Structure formats: structure tokens, C-alpha cells
Amino acid sequence: MFFDKYGKKEDGAIRFYDLHSMKTKILAVTIFIMCILIMIVTLFPVVWSFLASFRTIKDFNNNPAIIPEKFNFKLFASTWKELKFSRNYMNSLIVVIGSVISAIIFNGILAYSLSIIKPKGHKVVLGLVMWSLLIPPMTSMVALFVNINKLHLTQSYIPLWLMLGANAFYVILFKQFFENLPKELIEAAKLDGAGYMQTFIKIIVPLSKSIVMVIVIFSINAAWSDFLMPYLVLNGSGKETVMVRLFSFQGSNATAVEVLRAVVFSIIPPILLFFIFSKQITEGAATGALKG
Amino acid sequence: MGKISKKNLFQKKDLIGWAIMLPSIILFAFFVWEPILESVNLSLHTAKGFRIEEFVGFDNYKQLFQYPVFLQALKNTFVYIFWSLILGFFTPMILAIIITETVHLKSIFKIGIYLPNIVPGLATVIMWKYMFGEGRTGVINILLSQLGIEPQVWLNNTMLTIPLIVLILTWKGAGATTLIYMASISNIDPALYEAATIDGAGIIKRVKHIIFPSLMPLAKTMLILQIISVFQILYEPLVLKQGGPNNASISMMMLVWNYANREFNYPMASATSVVICVILIILSAIYFKLTKSKED
Numbered sequence: 001m002f003f004d005k006y007g008k009k010e011d012g013a014i015r016f017y018d019l020h021s022m023k024t025k026i027l028a029v030t031i032f033i034m035c036i037l038i039m040i041v042t043l044f045p046v047v048w049s050f051l052a053s054f055r056t057i058k059d060f061n062n063n064p065a066i067i068p069e070k071f072n073f074k075l076f077a078s079t080w081k082e083l084k085f086s087r088n089y090m091n092s093l094i095v096v097i098g099s100v101i102s103a104i105i106f107n108g109i110l111a112y113s114l115s116i117i118k119p120k121g122h123k124v125v126l127g128l129v130m131w132s133l134l135i136p137p138m139t140s141m142v143a144l145f146v147n148i149n150k151l152h153l154t155q156s157y158i159p160l161w162l163m164l165g166a167n168a169f170y171v172i173l174f175k176q177f178f179e180n181l182p183k184e185l186i187e188a189a190k191l192d193g194a195g196y197m198q199t200f201i202k203i204i205v206p207l208s209k210s211i212v213m214v215i216v217i218f219s220i221n222a223a224w225s226d227f228l229m230p231y232l233v234l235n236g237s238g239k240e241t242v243m244v245r246l247f248s249f250q251g252s253n254a255t256a257v258e259v260l261r262a263v264v265f266s267i268i269p270p271i272l273l274f275f276i277f278s279k280q281i282t283e284g285a286a287t288g289a290l291k292g
Numbered sequence: 293m294g295k296i297s298k299k300n301l302f303q304k305k306d307l308i309g310w311a312i313m314l315p316s317i318i319l320f321a322f323f324v325w326e327p328i329l330e331s332v333n334l335s336l337h338t339a340k341g342f343r344i345e346e347f348v349g350f351d352n353y354k355q356l357f358q359y360p361v362f363l364q365a366l367k368n369t370f371v372y373i374f375w376s377l378i379l380g381f382f383t384p385m386i387l388a389i390i391i392t393e394t395v396h397l398k399s400i401f402k403i404g405i406y407l408p409n410i411v412p413g414l415a416t417v418i419m420w421k422y423m424f425g426e427g428r429t430g431v432i433n434i435l436l437s438q439l440g441i442e443p444q445v446w447l448n449n450t451m452l453t454i455p456l457i458v459l460i461l462t463w464k465g466a467g468a469t470t471l472i473y474m475a476s477i478s479n480i481d482p483a484l485y486e487a488a489t490i491d492g493a494g495i496i497k498r499v500k501h502i503i504f505p506s507l508m509p510l511a512k513t514m515l516i517l518q519i520i521s522v523f524q525i526l527y528e529p530l531v532l533k534q535g536g537p538n539n540a541s542i543s544m545m546m547l548v549w550n551y552a553n554r555e556f557n558y559p560m561a562s563a564t565s566v567v568i569c570v571i572l573i574i575l576s577a578i579y580f581k582l583t584k585s586k587e588d
Contacts, residue, residue, distance in 0.1 A: 002396070005395045005396065006395055008395070009395050010478070010482070011392055011477055011478040011480065011482070012389075012392040012393045012477065012503075013389075013393065013485060013495050013498035013499045013502065013503055014393050014495055015482070015485055015486070015489065017489070018489075018495060024495065027495065028393070028394070031390055031393045031394050032394050032396055034390050035390060035391055035394050035397070035401050038387060038390070038391075038401070038405065039400075039401060039404045039405075041463075042404055042405055042407060042408060042463070042467070043404060043407065045408075045416075045419045045420060045423055045463070046407070046408075046411065046419070048419075048422075048423075048431055049419050049422075052422070060429065061429060064428045064429050064433075064434045064437070065434065066431070066434060066435075102319075106315060106316040106319055107316065109312055109313060109315070109316055110313045110316035110317070110320075112312070112313075113309045113310075113312045113313035114313070117305060117308065117309035117312065118309065119305060119306035119307070119308070119309025119310050120302060120303075120306040121306075121310075122309065122313075125313070125317060128320070128325060129320065131576070132320070132324045132325070134520060134572065134575075134576035134579065135328070135569055135572045135573065135576065136520070136523075136524050136572075137323060137324050137327070138524050138526075138545070139523065139524070139545070139548075139565050139568045139569055139572070140327035140328045140330070140331045140562075140565050140569065141327075141548075141565075142331070142334075142548060142551075142552045142558055142561040142562055142565060143327040143328070143330035143331040143333075143334055143558075143562055143565065144323060144327040144330075145552070146330065146334065146342055146558055147322070147326070147327065147330060149342045150342065162319055162322075162323070163323050165316065165319045165323075166316070166319040166320040166322070166323040166324050168324070195308075196305075196308050196309070196312065197312070221410055224412065225412035225413060225414075227412070227413065227414045227527070228526070243412060243414050243415075246414055246415065246418070247414060247531075250418050250531065256422065256429075259418060260418075260419075260422065263415045263418050263419060266412060266414075266415045267411050267412065267415050270410045270411065270412065271407075271410070271411075273410070274403075274406075274407065274410045278403045278406075281406065281410070282402050282403055282406050282471055285406060285409070285468050285471050285472070286471040286472050286474065286475040
């Protein structure tokens with residue numbers, strides 16, 4: 001029965017003993033219906049984009065309806081070929097892999113030093129990292145681009161790879177995780193004569209699989225979705241990522257359905273990633289920000 | 293006190309610590325900290341393309357403050373903040389309370405509410421562009437026509453452009469905040485509800501007197517983070533209406549974009565960045581004060 005499960009309800013203002021009254025039962029059903037409506041609003045734009053992509057532009061313009069009459073996968077294939085999207089996918093993949101590696105290594109090591117070694121004066125670095133959480137790097141993107149230009153690093157993947165290695169949010173996530181590791185293990189390693197680097201590789205890294213996983217997922221998504229910096233650095237180089245291509249494509253004279261197909265291509269990888277790791281992602285999102 | 297004691301104070305541990313984090317610090321310096329200083333430097337000069345030419349003091353700022361589009365963008369920022377308080381601040385709280393109170397499909401609702409968060413920003417905006425399309429083919433107009441309502445012009449209505457953009461931002465961002473609030477509600481001790489029930493408090497009273505107060509410290513933080521995020525609004529006005537109609541939706545970041553990518557005027561773009569940074573530093577100082585008083 002619908003109400004049986006409320007006996008095991010753990011949180012929230014409605015308690016199991018409230019369910020004796022008819023009024024609360026109606027409220028519980030209303031809340032469930034509201035949740036369904038919320039889901040419809042949340043998922044509708046994404047679902048609609050997929051559905052509309054199956055239509056030809058003639059059909060799209062002349063026959064305003066939500067659900068297409070037939071599901072024509074050939075249209076996807078032809079837009080994919082016409083756009084040479086494979087190449088953009090490859091480029092994005094290269095950016096993502098490099099970014100993820102540098103996100104893990106550089107942020108992880110900085111957090112290790114800030115949380116475990118704590119050299120004299122580390123608080124200054126920590127303070128600067130915290131401030132960069134509040135002044136988003138995006139605001140000084142132009143100056144950064146000018147600097148990248150001075151170093152002749154435009155039209156190269158290198159700045160994009162390294163940029164995610166300086167992410168204040170990831171440093172904080174790593175730092176909180178390291179601080180909660182059992183101190184005895186680190187002390188024991190010290191007594192065994194292990195150096196700081198050895199302790200990191202042999203003790204900390206094996207214990208940190210869960211946080212590394214969270215950062216990997218977040219940084220895959222961040223690198224895939226980023227548009228501004230890839231556009232400034234890579235536009236016109238032949239190394240355009242999916243997002244850069246999507247931007248120039250939607251501004252061209254492409255038809256609505258073609259643009260929507262490009263949108264679908266660009267959101268399939270993150271959505272797949274999300275469905276595979278939905279548990280880690282939703283938990284990471286809740287706990288990370290709670291403590292940060 | 294001399295050189296020797298100073299040397300002793302700085303031990304091997306400190307040296308290794310700094311050596312280990314040096315590469316990361318260099319990255320932070322290059323990608324995050326130095327660009328802020330470079331923005332200030334650039335904004336005080338004129339430049340031809342990427343080459344700095346001469347020092348002009350605050351001339352760029354003077355020019356900026358007299359530029360009607362800048363004043364419009366500054367004004368719009370406050371309109372954005374206003375609407376993001378109306379739409380964006382309460383939505384996650386309400387969503388969190390509603391989803392917490394169900395027991396069926398809860399984990400699916402949690403996943404679903406977060407889904408828009410992982411849709412890339414640019415793709416989100418393009419999708420919503422068609423949602424709010426004008427004429428018969430706009431998706432919301434199609435839905436409204438089922439109810440017999442005439443097609444609306446949506447984003448072309450200057451009164452609606454900013455609220456609709458904030459609606460899109462809320463659609464994308466609310467899920468993350470909702471999950472944070474839900475985690476916080478889960479941490480409330482059930483004994484509190486039971487005590488309230490004995491005192492005769494109904495469900496609405498429990499939400500009002502137990503759940504809401506427990507969310508307030510977090511909400512303060514979320515509020516300032518949300519205001520900070522308003523200063524980063526770029527994709528929405530850029531893709532939807534190029535900041536229009538008539539600059540009605542132009543944001544500060546969009547102005548930076550226009551200076552940099554249309555006029556290739558990097559000093560003016562930097563001056564605008566610096567103005568954004570100064571506003572953000574002031575807001576952050578307020579934020580630190582608020583979170584400090586929370587801890588006390």
C-alpha cells in the first residue's frame with residue numbers, strides 16, 4: 001500500500017504517527033504528485049530536445065507538436081557527418097583526459113601539503129585559495145588570455161589541461177578528505193621512516209579512492225562543459241572542442257533541428273556519465289558543499 | 293635572535309612541504325592570482341592588440357563609467373540579483389522540503405533534480421532558447437496553445453528577458469542546492485519533531501519552527517554564493533539575445549566579452565573585470581563576516 005512505507009520514514013516533518021489522520025494522507029499524496037510534477041519540469045527540456053531532433057525542419061516548422069510522428073535516426077547520422085563531429089569529440093576527449101589528470105595531481109598534492117605536512121606559512125596559501133573560491137577566475141579571463149598569448153600557448157591544449165590543476169573547490173574537497181583520514185596511519189608511516197612523498201603514495205593515495213572518484217567525475221564534466229577558455233584558446237585552430245563547435249554552429253545559418261541535434265550530441269556523454277555514477281555525483285554534491 | 297635561529301625555525305619539513313606544493317602554487321599563480329593583478333595593470337594602460345602601449349592612469353575607468361552600456365549592465369546586475377533572490381533563493385528550499393516529505397521514488401527524485409546541473413551551460417541555454425521561442429514553434433507556446441492561449445514573444449519582451457534568464461539559471465542550478473538542503477534536513481534529530489508533536493505542533497508548524505530555522509545558516513551562505521554567481525552570467529544573454537533586446541539583458545561579463553571579442557579592446561575589458569572583482573571582494577568580505585558570526 002502507498003502509506004505502508006511511511007512507517008520507515010526517517011527524516012522530515014511528517015512522522016509515521018501522523019498518517020492516522022485522513023488530512024495527512026491527502027497531504028502525503030499531494031506531495032508525491034508535486035514531486036512528479038517537479039520531475040516533469042526538470043526533465044522536459046532535455047527530453048524535448050531529443051524528441052525534436054528526430055524531425056525534419058519542414059516538419060518542425062509546419063507541424064507544432066511535442067512528439068514526432070516517426071523516429072528517424074538517419075537524420076542524426078547525416079548531421080553528425082556534415083558537422084564532422086567525430087573530430088570535435090576527439091578534441092574534447094583529449095582536453096578532458098589531460099584536465100582530469102592535472103586536476104587530480106596538482107589539487108591533490110596541494111591539499112596534501114596544506115592538510116598533512118602544514119609547512120610554516122601554509123596558511124597564507126590556504127587563504128589565497130579560499131579567496132579564489134569567492135572571486136571566480138572567469139572574471140579575469142581576459143588577462144589570463146593575454147598572458148597565455150604572451151607565452152605563445154594559444155591554439156594548444158596545454159593551458160586547458162593545466163587550468164583545472166588550479167581549482168580551489170577541488171583543493172578544499174581533497175583537504176577535507178585528507179584531514180579526516182586516521183592520523184595513526186600517517187604517524188605510523190613516519191615512525192617507519194617513510195618520507196613525505198612515500199607516505200603520500202603508499203598511505204594516502206590507496207585510502208583516497210572515493211574522493212578521487214568524485215573529483216574525476218566533477219572534472220570530466222567541468223572540462224567537457226567548459227566553453228569560454230576553449231573558445232579563446234582554440235577557436236580557429238582546428239582543435240575546437242564540442243562546446244566551441246556548438247557555439248559557432250548555433251550562430252551560423254544552421255536550421256533549428258540541426259542545432260538541436262548538435263545539442264543532443266553535446267549532452268549525451270555527460271548524461272551517460274551521470275547515469276552510471278549518479279550515486280557518487282549526488283552524494284558528492286551534497287557533502288562537498290555542506291562542509292566547504 | 294639571528295640568522296641561525298631563523299634557519300632552525302624553518303625545518304626540513306617546511307622545505308619539503310613547500311617543495312611539494314610548488315608546482316600547484318605556480319599553476320594557481322598563473323591561472324588565478326596573477327590574472328587579477330594583470331587585469332589591474334592592463335586596465336591602467338592602452339594597448340594595441342596584446343601589446344601594452346602607454347600608462348593612462350584611470351582614464352579607462354573614466355571612460356567606462358561614462359559608457360551608457362556599462363551603466364545599463366550595472367543596473368541590470370541589480371535586476372538580476374533581485375530576480376535571483378525572488379526565484380532562485382526560495383526554490384531550492386521549497387524543493388528540498390517537498391522531496392524530503394515523500395518516501396516513494398525518493399532516490400530517483402534526487403537524481404532527477406540534479407540532472408540539469410550536469411547539462412553543459414551552453415547546451416542548456418540553446419535548449420531554452422527553443423523553449424522560449426517566439427511564434428507557433430516555440431515549445432512553451434505550443435503548450436499554451438493547447439490551453440487556448442495566444443503565442444507570447446517571451447525574451448523579446450524587455451520586462452521578461454531578465455526574469456526568464458534567471459528562471460533558466462534556477463532550472464539548472466537549483467538541484468545542487470536542493471541536495472545540500474536535503475542533507476541538512478536529514479541531520480535534524482527526529483526527537484525534535486516528536487517533542488513538537490507532544491506540544492501540539494502540526495506538520496506546517498514543524499516545518500516553520502524546526503526545518504526552516506535549521507536551514508537558515510546554510511541559506512545565508514547560499515545567498516551570497518548566488519549573488520556572486522550573478523556576476524558570472526554570460527552564456528544566457530550572449531546566446532539568447534546578444535544582451536538585447538536593446539541591452540535589456542546585458543550583464544557585466546557580457547560587457548567584458550564584447551570588449552574582448554568584438555572590439556579586441558583588452559584594457560577596457562580588464563577595467564570592467566576589475567570593477568567586477570572590487571564588487572566581489574566587498575561582497576566576499578560581507579560573506580566572511582556572516583559566516584564568522586555563524587560559528588561564534
